[in-house]
Amino acid sequence: MFSSENPSMLRGMDQSPFPYHGPLQPEQVTGREQLALDLAQRITDRRLTALVGPRRYGKTSLLKRVAADLQSVGPQPVWIDLYQMTSMADVAGAVDRGLDCVAGPVRRILDSVAATLSVNIGVLRFQLARSPTRRPDPALSLRTLLTVLVSAAQRHELFIIFDEFSGIANVEGGAGVLRTELQHNFQSFGIVFAGSEPSTMRTLFSEQTQPFFAQADLVEIGPLPDDAVHRIIEDGFADTDRNAGGIARHIVEFAGGHPQRTMQLTDALWRLVEPGETANQENWENALATVRTNVDSGSEHIYSLLPTGQKKTLRAVATGGSIFGAAASMLDLPPGTASDAAEKLLGNGFLQRNPQGLSVVDPLLADWLRRRFPF
Numbered sequence: 001m002f003s004s005e006n007p008s009m010l011r012g013m014d015q016s017p018f019p020y021h022g023p024l025q026p027e028q029v030t031g032r033e034q035l036a037l038d039l040a041q042r043i044t045d046r047r048l049t050a051l052v053g054p055r056r057y058g059k060t061s062l063l064k065r066v067a068a069d070l071q072s073v074g075p076q077p078v079w080i081d082l083y084q085m086t087s088m089a090d091v092a093g094a095v096d097r098g099l100d101c102v103a104g105p106v107r108r109i110l111d112s113v114a115a116t117l118s119v120n121i122g123v124l125r126f127q128l129a130r131s132p133t134r135r136p137d138p139a140l141s142l143r144t145l146l147t148v149l150v151s152a153a154q155r156h157e158l159f160i161i162f163d164e165f166s167g168i169a170n171v172e173g174g175a176g177v178l179r180t181e182l183q184h185n186f187q188s189f190g191i192v193f194a195g196s197e198p199s200t201m202r203t204l205f206s207e208q209t210q211p212f213f214a215q216a217d218l219v220e221i222g223p224l225p226d227d228a229v230h231r232i233i234e235d236g237f238a239d240t241d242r243n244a245g246g247i248a249r250h251i252v253e254f255a256g257g258h259p260q261r262t263m264q265l266t267d268a269l270w271r272l273v274e275p276g277e278t279a280n281q282e283n284w285e286n287a288l289a290t291v292r293t294n295v296d297s298g299s300e301h302i303y304s305l306l307p308t309g310q311k312k313t314l315r316a317v318a319t320g321g322s323i324f325g326a327a328a329s330m331l332d333l334p335p336g337t338a339s340d341a342a343e344k345l346l347g348n349g350f351l352q353r354n355p356q357g358l359s360v361v362d363p364l365l366a367d368w369l370r371r372r373f374p375f
């Protein structure tokens, strides 16, 4: 029976204000106001932009927010998700899905333009999934869909978000088709590319052979500022009749502004605090223990897949040592190996560079390394 005398039952019904799986709803995105305004302005000004940042730093959430903000005043977003593309048919299917998600008057424009080019939005991706002899040509289909987009943009203000854009790098000729179709038309709509694989994104946006993409400005999404994290935690607790006490500062310190880890730790803490109560030190220690239990085996697994030089370098950085200092020599890490490995780890998103030097992107991986390999 649900009653106010049964707080644990009621607590089970409360929805956590700290979601940490997948993108947030636009209205849940806070602490990124300046970046959101900057991106909206860039889209409005039709400045080609690439939003880059580590995994799970909130790129998709932020762009969903920007898309919703802009859509509320007119321009129509077209969201194209290129996650893990492996073929031209995949890319054409992703564009079809993006167009298929558009509703209302802009959808009618898209459909009427598509009809003049003999394609059916929302159907094409199923046709592309047929066997190669029975399906339309994928590259041609992709070109046609992009032509639909370009033509529709003459009739209604549009902007395109290519999320997980680094996925295009796995598709031979994929970036080339996008470039050919978009490079002469990108003044007619805003485009944002987002991605988290630093070395792939850098290659896509700087290579001499990619003249169109190289025009994009790279905009970084960094950690959440400390004051934003304090606000998110304190407001989420207060809105659900709890008090975060002084525990927010432990989360700020532990997670270093990593958005998803901040939310995961805060969610675990929140689940231990009854309505009407204030979080205490013991709650924090238990929350951290729970999250460690959930995450440690994943950390161990991804660490085990790294080559030895990168393992040692990651350990040296996690324990706060310089990759050329005493920590490195204890690990038998020669300077040449250390700099090569650091470049690789920066490229694959394990490490990031900040004013203090190198740091491990994922605070829970760093924490696991420090516990697993204490000096």
Ligand SMILES: Nc1ncnc2c1ncn2[C@@H]1O[C@H](COP(=O)(O)OP(=O)(O)OP(=O)(O)O)[C@@H](O)[C@H]1O
Residues within 6 Å of the ligand: 018, 019, 020, 021, 022, 023, 024, 028, 029, 030, 031, 032, 054, 055, 056, 057, 058, 059, 060, 061, 062, 196, 224, 232, 259, 260, 261, 263, 264
């Ligand atoms: N502005 C924010 N405030 C608080 N938490 C956030 C914010 N943005 C993202 N998060 C947290 O990070 C998680 C991941 O967000 P999101 O999926 O948008 O990141 P991403 O950078 O697109 O990740 P991926 O690299 O996996 O695509 C969210 O579930 C949420 O917990």
Ligand SMILES: [Mg+2]
Residues within 6 Å of the ligand: 059, 060, 061, 163
């Ligand atoms: Mg994302």
